[in-house]
Amino acid sequence: MEVRLNNGAVEVKIDSFGAELRGFKDLETGREYMWKRDPEFWGKSSPVLFPFVGVLKDGKYCYNGKEYFIKTRHGFARDNEFELVKKEDTCAEFLFRSNEKTREVYPFDFKLYLKYTLEGKKLVIEYRVENLEDEKMYFSLGAHPAFSTPLEGNSKYEDYYIQMDQEESGELNILNGALVDSKKKVKGFDGRKIVLNRDRFAGDAMIIEHPRSTKVYLKNDKTGYNLSLTFKDFKYIAFWNVPGAEFICLEPWNGISDYDNCSGNLAEKKGIEVLEGKEKFVRKLEIEIL
Template identity: 30%
Template sequence: MITLENSQLKIMVNAIGAELSKITSVKNETEFMWDANPNVWGSFAPNLFPIIGALKNDTYFFEGNAYKLPKHGMVRNNDAVILHERTTNSLKFKLNYSEDSLKIYPFKFEFYITYTLNNNSIEVQHTVKNIDKKPLYFSVGGHPAFKCPVFENEVYEDYSLEFEYIENSETHLINMDNGLISKNTKPILSNTNTLPLTHDMFNDDALIFKDLKSKKVTLKSKTHGNILSVSYQDFPYLGIWAKPTGDYVCIEPWLGIADNDDTNQDFTTKEGILKLDAGNTFKASYSIEILKL
């Protein structure tokens, strides 16, 4: 674990996969991140690149060739990620393409994830550099899991998510057999900005939103008020997820999405896929603000 601290917060990042693993109040040692209990879900905040979610049969096609990538891509749990640069208030990690990565993702890239600590907030910046001679296709996103409930003598149902604006939105349902996005939807937010949290709301996997007006969502407690917020201006998709038995909630800003049930598996036309021309650099950030210090 690599530590970064200021007068308000201490964060810890696991060097393997550059995974944000702890956000702790300096004042009272309150912990805001899920503890990655392996009996429930053994991750803290995987970094998602170059895909989000699952591919059909874990496979995509590019220029007539088939390639396999695991769910959420190649950064998660990857010990080839290195600490590239450290400043007084930031940690910058890097993953470079390799001969092994080219076998599953045929693009020459540099991927950076930078955590910057400013007062009571953490900015998480994703940088993708195309160092190839051809366009690079990718998705990128976050998967931070926040402790819920945060304080003793609370239960999961004491918590809710409050969106920036009044929303009317459906979740796009996941096919439980293969993890792909089905054509079916279910109303979730109906003229409201509040989503009460319950364990059973995740019985059918994640809530997936494609059309939210809000670019900020706040985790709220009935007894302690606003706990933290996630702002995601650069990200058009949002996932909300937890294991039904887990005392946490993931607030997931995404640039990209899992394959649709009816995909033809062409990587260049995959929903949400981004194209980065040769020699260009792409950046996208979200931020976590701790409100209950």
Template identity: 35%
Template sequence: MLIAIENEHIKATFATKGAELQSVSGVHSSTEYLWSGDPKFWGKFSPVLFPIVGALKDNTYFYQGQAYTLPRHGFARDMEFDYRQVSEHEILFTLRHNEETLKIYPFEFRLNLRYRIFGASLCCTYEVHNPATKELLFSVGAHPAFAAPLNQQGCYSDYSLQFNKDQELVYHHIVANLISDQTSVLALHDGKLDLKHELFYDDALVLKQLQSDEITLMNSKNYNGLTFKFEGFPYFGIWAAKDADFVCLEPWCGIADAMDSNQQLATKEGIQQLAPQGNWERTWKVTFF
């Protein structure tokens, strides 16, 4: 089921499955800013990563001596969320634990995704509540894919990412979906990374020391683009499917297992710990122009 909210500047459309953002377009320009979801390359738009980010070693983790299996990026992206339209410009999606989730993830939880539009901006807030009497262990991540080129005008190499606080990117290599200790450095030119498809031929650029909290997707042919702002996310991924015309900007509170992971959830790198009856939230915002 699809639901839309709209103001005088932008229209945003969401699916109840996965609480996934499906489209953001300009009301007057009709510019579509999100990737088309072409299954030939990658059939998603902006999946929600929960309760893990990335892959587990052998798709398995251990908790209190028991083994559990979870797919890459967890299960939330494939589940139906409840929803409530809070106002004309705000919608709230909710996912709760159930008998099936408890079999593979032995935690009670409530996950909210709160989307709000104001002006030419879309704001996404993740809200996690722990209703249980024991600690909740989880990760959350974003995975929005933005079109490049916009409106199929121009080409991928017309586009670049402008970082507000970095002059180089130190990224970890991915081997068989796991994080390697091997790193490489991408030099930025005045904070700018020119996009080219081969950047992502070996999977995502996984950043553990990103200083920037604002990234602008711009192009050399016209003024259209977007500015992506995020805060409180210790990890960041940049990715595109091979030769696909999009770029994913992915703030994460969590990360895939390292190649030498001991697979223990309680000590997993990036795992979030939420006390009983506790609340947790993080927000990212994107402004379109």
């Protein structure tokens, strides 16, 4: 089911399957900022990553002496129908809750809410995780919005660039296959600016651990394309693209793929979040057309 929000400045489209953001259109210019989901490259536009970010080593983990198997990347929430629990002209809220099927691979009772709210040319996305149990709950949560990088006029893909709001070391985690390399990091850029090119993501995502920045911009000075993403209280920010595709993903995470030397014990997992019994975990993103 498609849900639309419109405040006269922008129009947003959300699919209840995965509560996935499918459209973010500037009604003044007619520019669509979300990736068109071309299956030749990547058939999604903004999946929610829960209860894991990335992959598990050997597709499994151990909790309280029992093994659980999840072969899919980024958990399972994105591949399920969400319930629409609130709808107004400029706001919609979706819910996915644990069930018998989820408990087979993830032994926690939870509610996961995604709330979308329009404020001018800004879209606020609130992620809320509720632990329904009395015991601790271990989980990861991530966002994965893909923004279109159209080649308008005489512009080239290389005219697009990412700009951090703070100086960064440029040090990146790298992957050993699908797992995070435990032995080394690489110097990926200098300062605040990352210029895009077709080979930038040939080795998969660029992952910054504990960034100083809380806001990142995607820009093209030739076309006037200017978008910001504010991501306070996230442990990682990652950038990703399929070489040849006209999009770039800006991905704030609280969690990360397993390291190649991990134990497989869920409580020891790098980047994992711990939610006490009956507590709630809330994070917000702000996507704004500038």
